[in-house]
Amino acid sequence: xxxxxxxxxxxxxxxxxxxxxxxxxxxxxxxxxxxxxxxxxxxxxxxxxxxxxxxxxxxxxxxxxxxxxxxxxxxxxxxxxxxxxxxxxxxxxxxxxxxxxxxxxxxxxxxxxxxxxxxxxxxxxxxxxxxxxxxxxxxxxxxxxxxxxxxxxxxxxxxxxxxxxxxxxxxxxxxxxxxxxxxxxxxxxxxxxxxxxxxxxxxxxxxxxxxxxxxxxxxxx
Amino acid sequence: xxxxxxxxxxxxxxxxxxxxxxxxxxxxxxxxxxxxxxxxxxxxxxxxxxxxxxxxxxxxxxxxxxxxxxxxxxxxxxxxxxxxxxxxxxxxxxxxxxxxxxxxxxxxxxxxxxxxxxxxxxxxxxxxxxxxxxxxxxxxxxxxxxxxxxxxxxxxxxxxxxxxxxxxxxxxxxxxxxxxxxxxxxxxxxxxxxxxxxxxxxxxxxxxxxxxxxxxxxxxx
Numbered sequence: 001x002x003x004x005x006x007x008x009x010x011x012x013x014x015x016x017x018x019x020x021x022x023x024x025x026x027x028x029x030x031x032x033x034x035x036x037x038x039x040x041x042x043x044x045x046x047x048x049x050x051x052x053x054x055x056x057x058x059x060x061x062x063x064x065x066x067x068x069x070x071x072x073x074x075x076x077x078x079x080x081x082x083x084x085x086x087x088x089x090x091x092x093x094x095x096x097x098x099x100x101x102x103x104x105x106x107x108x109x110x111x112x113x114x115x116x117x118x119x120x121x122x123x124x125x126x127x128x129x130x131x132x133x134x135x136x137x138x139x140x141x142x143x144x145x146x147x148x149x150x151x152x153x154x155x156x157x158x159x160x161x162x163x164x165x166x167x168x169x170x171x172x173x174x175x176x177x178x179x180x181x182x183x184x185x186x187x188x189x190x191x192x193x194x195x196x197x198x199x200x201x202x203x204x205x206x207x208x209x210x211x212x213x214x215x216x217x218x219x220x221x
Numbered sequence: 222x223x224x225x226x227x228x229x230x231x232x233x234x235x236x237x238x239x240x241x242x243x244x245x246x247x248x249x250x251x252x253x254x255x256x257x258x259x260x261x262x263x264x265x266x267x268x269x270x271x272x273x274x275x276x277x278x279x280x281x282x283x284x285x286x287x288x289x290x291x292x293x294x295x296x297x298x299x300x301x302x303x304x305x306x307x308x309x310x311x312x313x314x315x316x317x318x319x320x321x322x323x324x325x326x327x328x329x330x331x332x333x334x335x336x337x338x339x340x341x342x343x344x345x346x347x348x349x350x351x352x353x354x355x356x357x358x359x360x361x362x363x364x365x366x367x368x369x370x371x372x373x374x375x376x377x378x379x380x381x382x383x384x385x386x387x388x389x390x391x392x393x394x395x396x397x398x399x400x401x402x403x404x405x406x407x408x409x410x411x412x413x414x415x416x417x418x419x420x421x422x423x424x425x426x427x428x429x430x431x432x433x434x435x436x437x438x439x440x441x442x
Binding site for chain 2: 046101104126127132136137140143154157161162163164166167170171173174175177178180181182184185188193197198201202204205206207208209210211212
């Protein structure tokens, strides 16, 4: 697990830091982030230019640089914000009560809702996820955040005998890894397969693996 | 699933194609690929310069461009070659005989051997895997190749009742997705966890998931 605490920012480069605002305007930051999310959805990170972002947000290029160190920093801030929104939605869906597999099922549904609502952004995030940060590759950072969120739930479930004993660190990584990969595969194939089939498959697979035994309802209706 | 047949190359750009050799020299191609693999292992794709590769291989920059369209093409050819070597090792390990879960276990061991032998290259591949090609993101292409290889084995196992019925396309994607993610997590954390623990975890998790029941030996010794 890479360190997930502390500020996440691009891995250090050798150029000097630009001037930053003493008192950034939160409304301006939101405006820039929204414009960036929109451009990213339309065209991806590779094509995104700071000049174009300034035009989209109707501000000067200099203003953009007062809020972000550049394209990589902007992308990282966006991923961080979307990760927080997703965490909130999964935590709300979890609700903190009921058997672990049911709570995991509710978290999975919230995750797939979020991916469906933001599919273009999600696929661009995957493509930009190799970006190096001070905390390691961006995508692995985001998966570490989710793995850390779900790990206490898995530990609790193991202690209660609801799921089989296993290394909780690897178990939480396996869970978020397989779900994210299947979601990416689903998105890259144009989401041709119905959402319910994807959700049902993930619920059953994460619960039972390849095992031929078991009642295979996937832990929750 | 993205199309995995046909030539894989960088997604088309608007610049004209460079001149290519009518009769490329296979030994020169091997020499360039070996130099590139070595540079990639040492420093990663982001830092790699064609000029440096030429120096490492002791040829002119012009010669490199006779064999590769540029850095992206070179990286794709490298990934393609390593993917082929890995497929061969997994196919040899599989052996084509015995119960499906045993064959999958042997394939898993061969995969982890390969990752261990080429860890730096593997992690750089992950970081460069977002590269867009004419067949989609490079990393998803490579995973599709492996998923396609394992799919007939899963179909055979489902037909024989060795594993539970499930969508074989999603099942093969889940299998390669979770294994690759755990291998990347293992590598990014400096392979601090013993290889046997990683292998045992993957064998048990892919077979049983979170399910508390079952004999949990992971399908094979």
